[in-house]
Amino acid sequence: MQDVLKVEGLTKQYEDFTLSGISFSLPPGYIMGFIGANGAGKTTTIKLIMNLIDRDAGSIEVLGMDNIQNERAVKDEIGFVYDNAGYYEELTMEQMKNIISRYYSHWDEGAYKRNLKRMGLRGNKKISDLSKGMRMKYALALALSHHARLLIMDEPTSGLDPVIRSELLGVLQEAIEGGDCSVFFSTHITSDLDKVADYVAMIHDGEMIFNDAKDHLLENYRIVKGSKSHLERLAGYPLIGTDRHPHGFSALVSDGAAAARAAGEGLVLERPTLEDMMLYHVRDAAGVRV
Amino acid sequence: MLGLMKRDLLVQRKRLWVMAVYCLLGPILFRSMGQAALVVVMVAVAYMMLLTAFAYDDKYKVDGTFASLPIKRESLVVARYLEIPVLSVTALLLYMLVTGLISPWIPGMFPTEVLLPVAAFLVVSLMSGLYLPIIYRYGYVKARIFNMVIFLAFALIPTAGLILGNAGGEITPPSWIANVSEGTAAAVLFAAAIVILFVSCLISIRMYEKRQF
Numbered sequence: 001m002q003d004v005l006k007v008e009g010l011t012k013q014y015e016d017f018t019l020s021g022i023s024f025s026l027p028p029g030y031i032m033g034f035i036g037a038n039g040a041g042k043t044t045t046i047k048l049i050m051n052l053i054d055r056d057a058g059s060i061e062v063l064g065m066d067n068i069q070n071e072r073a074v075k076d077e078i079g080f081v082y083d084n085a086g087y088y089e090e091l092t093m094e095q096m097k098n099i100i101s102r103y104y105s106h107w108d109e110g111a112y113k114r115n116l117k118r119m120g121l122r123g124n125k126k127i128s129d130l131s132k133g134m135r136m137k138y139a140l141a142l143a144l145s146h147h148a149r150l151l152i153m154d155e156p157t158s159g160l161d162p163v164i165r166s167e168l169l170g171v172l173q174e175a176i177e178g179g180d181c182s183v184f185f186s187t188h189i190t191s192d193l194d195k196v197a198d199y200v201a202m203i204h205d206g207e208m209i210f211n212d213a214k215d216h217l218l219e220n221y222r223i224v225k226g227s228k229s230h231l232e233r234l235a236g237y238p239l240i241g242t243d244r245h246p247h248g249f250s251a252l253v254s255d256g257a258a259a260a261r262a263a264g265e266g267l268v269l270e271r272p273t274l275e276d277m278m279l280y281h282v283r284d285a286a287g288v289r290v
Numbered sequence: 291m292l293g294l295m296k297r298d299l300l301v302q303r304k305r306l307w308v309m310a311v312y313c314l315l316g317p318i319l320f321r322s323m324g325q326a327a328l329v330v331v332m333v334a335v336a337y338m339m340l341l342t343a344f345a346y347d348d349k350y351k352v353d354g355t356f357a358s359l360p361i362k363r364e365s366l367v368v369a370r371y372l373e374i375p376v377l378s379v380t381a382l383l384l385y386m387l388v389t390g391l392i393s394p395w396i397p398g399m400f401p402t403e404v405l406l407p408v409a410a411f412l413v414v415s416l417m418s419g420l421y422l423p424i425i426y427r428y429g430y431v432k433a434r435i436f437n438m439v440i441f442l443a444f445a446l447i448p449t450a451g452l453i454l455g456n457a458g459g460e461i462t463p464p465s466w467i468a469n470v471s472e473g474t475a476a477a478v479l480f481a482a483a484i485v486i487l488f489v490s491c492l493i494s495i496r497m498y499e500k501r502q503f
Binding site: 050052054071073075076078080082084085087088090091099100102104105 | 293297300301304346350351352353354355357358359360361362500502503
């Protein structure tokens with residue numbers, strides 16, 4: 001089945017930051033979480049997908065279409081939700097919707113009204129009167145009202161309280177239920193992805209660290225904790241973000257079973273959360289290696 | 291395109307009364323200029339309304355939102371340029387209405403020749419034509435310093451006077467205009483305004499297509 005989003009060798013160079021040839025793909029009907037610390041390159045990647053900035057190399061395809069050559073057709077298929085999405089605050093949600101909706105060929109007024117109702121919003125309210133959470137809900141209502149095949153969300157849950165975050169995640173899960181829509185969701189709040197993501201890609205300092213099915217990652221990755229002798233037996237084994245302490249060490253490994261075989265008895269294996277995986281990888285990239 | 295133009299009107303609808311005040315007070319405050327007060331009014335209304343549209347875009351950071359919609363960047367630029375004649379004509383009609391109504395008390399302000407409105411439109415086109423590519427290249431905030439320069443230049447140089455030879459409120463066309471019919475002169479000035487806007491628009495499109503958000 002054709003990927004909804006396919007990114008290959010995507011490169012963007014700035015004076016002080018380089019996005020270094022990242023690649024990933026997203027099949028239809030799934031949610032991909034795109035994680036990384038602030039400044040890792042998440043927003044740059046999203047801006048490149050939306051053609052808001054020029055790429056230096058690589059390719060981006062949305063539903064098999066190049067995102068630059070078929071820019072309008074691609075954007076017609078994308079619903080976007082940005083952390084800092086700008087709307088004319090003088091206007092009501094209804095007025096802003098009227099401005100935006102005319103550009104989508106599949107705009108569905110009924111779906112928009114249902115989405116507003118589902119999210120507890122009243123269209124006649126002024127945008128300036130919306131809280132941050134309500135603005136996000138509004139952005140999501142717009143994004144879900146033109147039968148988008150791909151939702152691109154840049155830090156949509158950042159700064160929101162747990163209740164609203166949970167509501168938004170619920171809406172996302174509903175959105176992909178039909179199998180026609182996929183979600184590319186950047187965040188540094190990894191607990192959101194524990195709930196909804198099917199795939200997780202992590203970026204750090206502009207480089208792709210991992211990109212896999214979430215279940216596969218959680219099934220295989222382990223935090224290993226052991227003594228100095230365990231650490232010696234693991235010499236040469238790819239440990240990630242090793243944290244040494246007087247009595248031993250802890251580290252992340254991509255294959256817990258293999259690490260246990262290499263280290264021998266007594267090695268403690270713990271199932272990591274996505275946050276653990278992110279933290280160990282960031283520590284590893286910072287140069288804390290065995 | 292029409293939707294993009296209506297957008298600016300909708301966003302600025304609460305400022306329309308300011309436009310009306312300019313049209314009402316302009317002929318009174320600048321009555322010493324005679325009919326040439328139209329230039330001031332048209333610039334105050336059309337040019338300033340246009341810039342306010344950019345100011346709102348910047349204030350609410352909507353550029354990124356519109357660049358993410360399935361709209362050509364070219365259309366966003368062209369819509370703004372099409373607003374220039376629309377705003378100019380609106381300002382002219384309001385000016386004519388006001389000067390017509392106040393003519394018993396303040397006579398001589400109602401534009402009686404086609405040349406003056408066209409010259410005013412040329413001034414608006416020239417100012418917009420110079421400034422808009424800079425906005426599209428650098429963004430509204432960074433470009434503001436250029437606006438100051440352009441505005442001062444046009445305020446200090448009595449542009450309309452240079453074109454029309456206006457001295458002491460009496461319209462004395464310069465020799466090149468005096469040698470042709472008023473219709474021909476107006477057509478030349480109008481064509482010049484359109485060419486300025488057209489060239490400026492092409493430059494702005496180029497600038498905006500390169501813009502990084």
